Amino acid sequence: MAQTGPGARGAGGLPVVVVGAGGMGRAWISTVLRSRDARLAGVADVIDGAAAGAVADLVPAGERDAVRTGTDALEVARAAGARAIIDVTIPAAHHAVTADALHAGYPVLGEKPCAATLAQALSLAGHAESTGRLFMISQSRRHNPHLREAARLAGELGGAGIVATRFSRAPRFGGFREEMAQPLIVDMAIHAFDAARVLVAGTPESVTAVSWNPAWSWYDGDAAASVTIRFDSGAVHTYEGSWCSPGRETSWNGEWSLSCPHGTVAWDGENPPSATREDGREVAGRAPAADALWELDSSLAAFCAALREGTTPESEVHENVWTQAIVEAAVRSAEDGRTVDLAEIMDEALTAARELDRSDGRSSALESWKTGSAGGGVV
Numbered sequence: 001m002a003q004t005g006p007g008a009r010g011a012g013g014l015p016v017v018v019v020g021a022g023g024m025g026r027a028w029i030s031t032v033l034r035s036r037d038a039r040l041a042g043v044a045d046v047i048d049g050a051a052a053g054a055v056a057d058l059v060p061a062g063e064r065d066a067v068r069t070g071t072d073a074l075e076v077a078r079a080a081g082a083r084a085i086i087d088v089t090i091p092a093a094h095h096a097v098t099a100d101a102l103h104a105g106y107p108v109l110g111e112k113p114c115a116a117t118l119a120q121a122l123s124l125a126g127h128a129e130s131t132g133r134l135f136m137i138s139q140s141r142r143h144n145p146h147l148r149e150a151a152r153l154a155g156e157l158g159g160a161g162i163v164a165t166r167f168s169r170a171p172r173f174g175g176f177r178e179e180m181a182q183p184l185i186v187d188m189a190i191h192a193f194d195a196a197r198v199l200v201a202g203t204p205e206s207v208t209a210v211s212w213n214p215a216w217s218w219y220d221g222d223a224a225a226s227v228t229i230r231f232d233s234g235a236v237h238t239y240e241g242s243w244c245s246p247g248r249e250t251s252w253n254g255e256w257s258l259s260c261p262h263g264t265v266a267w268d269g270e271n272p273p274s275a276t277r278e279d280g281r282e283v284a285g286r287a288p289a290a291d292a293l294w295e296l297d298s299s300l301a302a303f304c305a306a307l308r309e310g311t312t313p314e315s316e317v318h319e320n321v322w323t324q325a326i327v328e329a330a331v332r333s334a335e336d337g338r339t340v341d342l343a344e345i346m347d348e349a350l351t352a353a354r355e356l357d358r359s360d361g362r363s364s365a366l367e368s369w370k371t372g373s374a375g376g377g378v379v
């Protein structure tokens with residue numbers, strides 16, 4: 001039965017504090033408000049008044065008094081009786097906000113990327129081990145029922161071995177994206193790199209990337225890239241993307257083609273995928289169930305279910321670090337003009353993460369990792 005009205009949404013759910021009340025933080029506040037699994041106990045943002053402003057804008061008047069606000073995440077969480085934190089701060093703040101929350105006893109659902117650097121991401125995997133608290137990264141685009149259907153269709157055709165993504169858009173963001181050295185790879189392609197990991201078996205092994213900035217680009221950094229990711233299963237994901245290609249734009253998810261031993265799966269990123277069998281027969285993908293959860297809603301439900309059931313969700317930090325490793329390897333490959341092994345990236349990051357943790361003093365978990373790759377388990 002549909003639940004409506006004040007208090008019905010997640011009334012008995014997990015009390016959470018949303019930390020970071022910017023654009024995405026507001027999306028998370030709305031997600032928590034309509035969740036049956038979680039309840040909005042508080043909002044925190046370092047900018048004085050930002051949390052209260054977001055609550056005034058988004059929370060129905062009758063429910064606002066039950067939502068604590070402030071500038072200090074842990075103070076708000078304690079005062080609100082929260083049992084988990086959703087970290088939607090800027091990437092540069094993820095490490096501090098999440099580590100502090102884990103050590104204060106709160107499990108964390110963090111926006112992507114896991115942290116500003118792979119070294120910080122590995123450090124957070126260590127903090128999760130040291131504290132025994134769950135740290136799950138929300139990679140919203142992997143929580144897309146069409147993507148899951150594409151994976152199911154590929155499974156029926158013997159499994160995807162060649163996955164190709166074409167991404168073509170022309171957004172005028174202004175701001176930091178237009179000033180970054182690698183806006184497409186770091187800020188956008190991370191979604192496709194992560195989604196491809198839902199479609200293919202194995203662990204990513206190496207990355208070869210070329211990036212460039214078209215003559216007409218309005219970005220300072222490279223707005224176009226071609227990236228090839230090889231997996232230890234033999235599968236390969238190729239990504240061709242541009243953020244300055246007006247005209248025939250793809251969906252925000254990009255267009256996907258999955259080549260399998262017995263046919264091909266095609267997905268436009270928006271509608272149900274379809275398959276073409278080796279005998280030429282077309283197979284329509286199933287439409288998602290009417291009550292299927294999408295993106296942030298699905299991610300939050302998975303986080304709450306994992307806490308309820310004591311299970312390890314997809315995108316738990318140890319598994320998610322591979323997506324961040326692909327991004328760093330792609331940037332290095334584009335800069336150095338060579339194929340980059342993820343083992344190299346992971347080992348360097350482990351050394352840097354250990355230094356970070358030694359000076360911080362709260363976690364020695366990474367000291368027992370033999371290599372960067374060995375520590376990052378794949379769920």
Ligand SMILES: NC(=O)c1ccc[n+]([C@@H]2O[C@H](COP(=O)([O-])OP(=O)(O)OC[C@H]3O[C@@H](n4cnc5c(N)ncnc54)[C@H](O)[C@@H]3O)[C@@H](O)[C@H]2O)c1
Nearest residue numbers: 020021022023024025045046088089090091093111112140
């Ligand atoms: N999944 C997606 O599709 C998607 C889309 C956009 C952004 N994001 C991610 O969401 C996160 C936030 O992005 P955004 O666009 O909302 O950024 P934003 O700059 O609009 O908002 C970030 C907010 O965090 C606050 N903040 C910074 N440090 C803090 C701290 N230590 N404690 C509390 N608050 C702090 C800032 O004051 C700001 O209000 C980023 O990690 C970004 O990559 C994900």
